[in-house]
Amino acid sequence: AQSVTQPDIHITVSEGASLELRCNYSYGATPYLFWYVQSPGQGLQLLLKYFSGDTLVQGIKGFEAEFKRSQSSFNLRKPSVHWSDAAEYFCAVGGQKSSGDKLTFGTGTRLAVRP
Amino acid sequence: GAVVSQHPSRVICKSGTSVKIECRSLDFQATTMFWYRQFPKQSLMLMATSNEGSKATYEQGVEKDKFLINHASLTLSTLTVTSAHPEDSSFYICSARTSGLQYFGPGTRLTVL
Numbered sequence: 001a002q003s004v005t006q007p008d009i010h011i012t013v014s015e016g017a018s019l020e021l022r023c024n025y026s027y028g029a030t031p032y033l034f035w036y037v038q039s040p041g042q043g044l045q046l047l048l049k050y051f052s053g054d055t056l057v058q059g060i061k062g063f064e065a066e067f068k069r070s071q072s073s074f075n076l077r078k079p080s081v082h083w084s085d086a087a088e089y090f091c092a093v094g095g096q097k098s099s100g101d102k103l104t105f106g107t108g109t110r111l112a113v114r115p
Numbered sequence: 116g117a118v119v120s121q122h123p124s125r126v127i128c129k130s131g132t133s134v135k136i137e138c139r140s141l142d143f144q145a146t147t148m149f150w151y152r153q154f155p156k157q158s159l160m161l162m163a164t165s166n167e168g169s170k171a172t173y174e175q176g177v178e179k180d181k182f183l184i185n186h187a188s189l190t191l192s193t194l195t196v197t198s199a200h201p202e203d204s205s206f207y208i209c210s211a212r213t214s215g216l217q218y219f220g221p222g223t224r225l226t227v228l
Contacts, residue, residue, distance in 0.1 A: 036219075043119075043208055044159075044219040051215075090158065101147055101212055105158045 002027045002093050006106035013081050014114045021076040021109050023065075023091035033074040034092040034103070035065055044090065050074065061085070086113045116142050119211050121220035128199055129228055136194045136223045138209030144189035145211035150182075153206040153222075165192040199227045 003026045013019055025031055032051050036044040048059025055067040065076045074091060091106040118141040128134050138148055146167045151159040163173045163184050171184035181203075183195040192211075196203055204227045210217040 032215075041206075041222070041224070043121075043221040044210075046216065046218075049216070095215065095217065101217075102149075102161060102164065103217060104161075107158045110156075 002031075002104045004091050004093050004104055004106035006089075006091055006109050008109045009107070010110045010112070012112040012114060015083050016080050019076075019078045019081045019085070019111070021089050021091075021111070023074045023076065023106060024072050025074060025091070025093045026072065027093050029096075031093045032095045033065075033067060034095070035059065035063070035074070035076050036090045036092060036105075037061075038088045038090065038108075040087075047076070047089075081111075081113055083113045083115065086111055117213060117216070117218040118142055119209065119218045119220040121207075121209055121223050123223060124221065125224045125226075127226045127228065130200050131198055133195055133197045134199055134225060136196075136207055136209075136225075138192045138194070138211070138220055140190045140211040140213070140218070143211070143213045145213055146189060147212040148186060148192040149210045149212070149217060150184060150192070150194050151208045151210070153208060155206075159208060162194075196225065199225070201227045203227050 005024045034049045035047040038044050047063050048057050050067045088108045090108045092103045094103045120139045122137045148165040150162045153159050162177045163171045165171045165184045165186040167186045173179045186192040208222045210219045
């Protein structure tokens with residue numbers, strides 16, 4: 001069974017500081033991995049995805065993530081956080097035919113940004 | 116591109132009534148759509164997978180007679196919460212799959228009084 005763990009429930013960083021959100025996954029084969037962002041009361045927006053190839057993937061809004069197979073991790077990073085980045089961030093695994101196209105989400109990390 | 120809409124965005128209903136939520140893919144066709152439920156400050160839980168022209172596949176623990184799903188066309192799936200009760204109050208989000216990715220709607224906030 002596929003699963004995702006986001007160890008940090010809540011993170012606060014100062015505007016302009018760097019950010020890293022952790023994500024660990026469990027999947028029986030090479031995973032498809034995703035990071036989504038959700039603003040309050042809104043749906044999910046895809047930040048970036050990893051299917052194969054280069055393990056460092058670039059996304060929208062200046063985000064990047066690195067797939068590390070040895071650590072079963074897919075951590076999200078941003079070098080300089082903006083106040084508008086305050087939101088809930090979800091890591092997800094799956095989306096392949098072998099899993100019925102299903103995505104499994106982590107519990108999310110709520111990001112607060114200090115002025 | 117790849118825009119998904121949901122209607123309504125918010126709905127308040129009385130206990131015992133039924134509520135229909137629509138999910139539309141606006142600029143693409145989706146043979147597969149998904150329905151999720153999200154409780155406050157929690158993650159998304161997959162309720163069911165909706166396939167155009169066939170019966171939906173429900174996740175374990177989801178009552179198919181209570182959450183009726185109809186995927187009548189390649190751009191529309193509906194979720195009907197039948198005989199709603201306060202414990203059904205939640206944020207319902209749909210997604211539509213195309214080119215290997217799921218695109219999410221903005222969600223529907225259901226409040227059952």
